[in-house]
Amino acid sequence: MKRELTCIVCPIGCSLVAEIEDGKVVSVSGNTCPRGKAYAETECVAPKRTVTTTVRCIGGRILPVKTDRTIPKEKVFDAMKIINNLHPVLPISAGDIIMKDVFGSNIVAVKNMF
Numbered sequence: 565m566k567r568e569l570t571c572i573v574c575p576i577g578c579s580l581v582a583e584i585e586d587g588k589v590v591s592v593s594g595n596t597c598p599r600g601k602a603y604a605e606t607e608c609v610a611p612k613r614t615v616t617t618t619v620r621c622i623g624g625r626i627l628p629v630k631t632d633r634t635i636p637k638e639k640v641f642d643a644m645k646i647i648n649n650l651h652p653v654l655p656i657s658a659g660d661i662i663m664k665d666v667f668g669s670n671i672v673a674v675k676n677m678f
């Protein structure tokens with residue numbers, strides 16, 4: 565079975581074709597660097613995503629946050645439900661952990677907010 569993908573690792577967006585046999589990726593073509601091959605192999609077997617969103621801090625200001633690692637794609641909506649209930653207290657610096665271990669990733673602040 566062949567699967568066509570667009571690599572999302574960098575803005576070039578190479579068109580990839582992954583050949584899958586018995587649930588395993590046996591070849592990848594169309595990538596112009598090794599990161600594209602790795603992306604296709606993961607995307608076809610166990611897709612993962614970085615979550616970027618915002619939280620409302622105590623006092624009402626909106627803070628951009630993200631996961632510091634990728635999480636399983638099927639857990640993104642569950643992660644969003646958890647993140648939506650976070651209301652951190654300012655001040656916060658970029659990189660501060662807002663919550664630990666949400667499906668294997670920490671939720672971190674993306675910018676300073678005082």
Ligand code: SF4
Pocket residue numbers: 571572573574575576577578594595596597598599600601
């Ligand atoms: S294959 Fe490499 S160059 Fe092409 S989009 Fe992916 S990361 Fe970028």
